[in-house]
Amino acid sequence: MRVDVENLTAHRGGRPVVTDVSVSVPSGTVLGLLGPNGSGKSTLLRTVAGLATPSVGRVCFDGTDITALKRKELARHVAVMAQEHSEEFEIAVLDMVLLGRIPHGRGYGRDSDRDIALAREALTRVGAAHLEARPFSALSGGERQRVLFARALTQDTPVLVLDEPTNHLDIAHQLELLDLVRATDRTVVVALHDLNLAARSCDAIGVLAEGRLLSLGAPDEVLHTDLVRSVFGVESTAVAHPRSGRRHLLFDARSPLKPNDHDSPNPSITTQEEISTP
Numbered sequence: 001m002r003v004d005v006e007n008l009t010a011h012r013g014g015r016p017v018v019t020d021v022s023v024s025v026p027s028g029t030v031l032g033l034l035g036p037n038g039s040g041k042s043t044l045l046r047t048v049a050g051l052a053t054p055s056v057g058r059v060c061f062d063g064t065d066i067t068a069l070k071r072k073e074l075a076r077h078v079a080v081m082a083q084e085h086s087e088e089f090e091i092a093v094l095d096m097v098l099l100g101r102i103p104h105g106r107g108y109g110r111d112s113d114r115d116i117a118l119a120r121e122a123l124t125r126v127g128a129a130h131l132e133a134r135p136f137s138a139l140s141g142g143e144r145q146r147v148l149f150a151r152a153l154t155q156d157t158p159v160l161v162l163d164e165p166t167n168h169l170d171i172a173h174q175l176e177l178l179d180l181v182r183a184t185d186r187t188v189v190v191a192l193h194d195l196n197l198a199a200r201s202c203d204a205i206g207v208l209a210e211g212r213l214l215s216l217g218a219p220d221e222v223l224h225t226d227l228v229r230s231v232f233g234v235e236s237t238a239v240a241h242p243r244s245g246r247r248h249l250l251f252d253a254r255s256p257l258k259p260n261d262h263d264s265p266n267p268s269i270t271t272q273e274e275i276s277t278p
Contacts, residue, residue, distance in 0.1 A: 001062050001077065001158035001187050002027050003048065008057035010040075010047045016055070017043040019211045025204075027158070030181060030188040032202030032219075034195060036232055040211040041191040042083060042163055048189055049080045049161040061159065075103035079155035081148050083163040083191075093139070093147050094119055094132045100154035115154075122150035125180060127173070141168030149177060153184070162190040166197065195249055199223055207231060220247045229255045 003025040010018040018040040025031045033041045046052040048059050050066045059066050061077050069077065079100065094116075101115040111119075123129045126146040131139065136147065145168050152160055162181070166174040174194075178201040181188055192198045198205055199219035207215040207222060209231050215222045228236045228249060235252040 002060075003159060003187055003189065004060040004063075005044075005048060006057050006060065008044070008047060008059065009055045010043050010052060011055045012043055012052075017211050018047065018208075020057075021208075021211075021213045022057075023206060023213065023216060025187055025189060027187050028185050029204065030190065030202045032198040032205050033189065033191045033208060034193075034198055034205060035208035039208040041208055043211075044208070045080075045161050045163050045189060045191055049078050050074045051080065072103050075155070075157075077157055078159040078161055079152040079157040081152045081160070081162045081165050083167065090135060090137055092132070093123070093128070093134050093136055096136045096147055097123060097151045097154050100151040100156075103155065118156065119150070119154045122153040123147070125153065126150045127176065142170065142173060145169055146173065146177070149180070158186055160184065160186050160188045160190075162188065164191055164193065166192065166194070195223055195228070199246060199248070200244075223247060223249060225249075 005021055005023045008018060008021045009016060021044060023031070033044065035041050043052065047054050050059070050069070053067070061069075066074060066077070097119040098111050098115060100122075101111060101118065105112065105115060120129065120132070123132060126149055128143065128146045128150060131143060131147065136144065139147065145165060149162075149165055152162070160181070165177060165181070169177060174197060178197060181190065182201060190202070192202075202219060204217060205215075205219050205222045206213055207227060214231065215227060224247070225236045225238055228234050228251075233255045235255050237250045237252060238247050239250060240246070241248045
């Protein structure tokens with residue numbers, strides 16, 4: 001399912017957090033959103049998922065404005081894995097994952113055999129089948145992340161919106177989860193902090209700063225040392241990965257230059273009308 005963000009501006013707390021962002025994500029493409037804290041990534045994701053209403057512009061799924069969809073219809077189109085979640089859910093892991101089936105069934109507690117099978121399959125895919133009977137509140141941070149991703153998979157939607165899904169995961173499980181994201185063959189918009197993981201796992205990268213989309217394109221086109229310096233305030237060295245040949249960034253030190261100095265145009269920016277899968 002294609003996702004189109006058109007001239008989107010979103011406010012939070014009475015101030016603009018995202019300003020005039022446009023991007024089109026073809027079906028089956030993984031778009032990674034990068035940017036420093038406070039750059040607007042989470043607000044943009046919430047708006048794409050229909051959890052927040054844009055002040056200006058719109059979000060469309062296959063040409064349909066999501067504001068025209070009823071809540072249950074929207075939940076059949078997009079599943080969300082949010083960055084913040086309560087740690088006090090006193091329900092079993094399997095029941096937590098089964099919450100993803102609510103948009104497709106008759107309500108929580110009336111799950112069909114197929115619902116239960118889908119939930120157990122998702123838990124197996126994320127390596128959490130052994131946690132099925134455990135209380136969600138008793139899990140570690142990394143275990144919770146895997147269970148919440150299993151819930152998003154169980155919702156069985158063509159679009160996934162993931163906000164920092166690798167938080168609390170060790171490097172092995174970060175790689176495993178992002179490989180699972182790619183293997184879903186769904187349209188994914190995901191916010192990440194690790195630039196090299198994003199370059200490895202995403203078809204395209206969008207870089208946000210101060211609520212604006214500064215650069216958009218293939219990872220090797222977007223992620224270069226000038227951008228890292230201007231957006232993140234860090235000096236870096238770009239090297240070719242010895243196996244893949246992809247650009248890999250080595251981070252050296254904080255830059256003496258002030259980050260977020262975006263007066264000059266970024267040479268890596270490509271058209272915001274379309275992302276082409278490499």
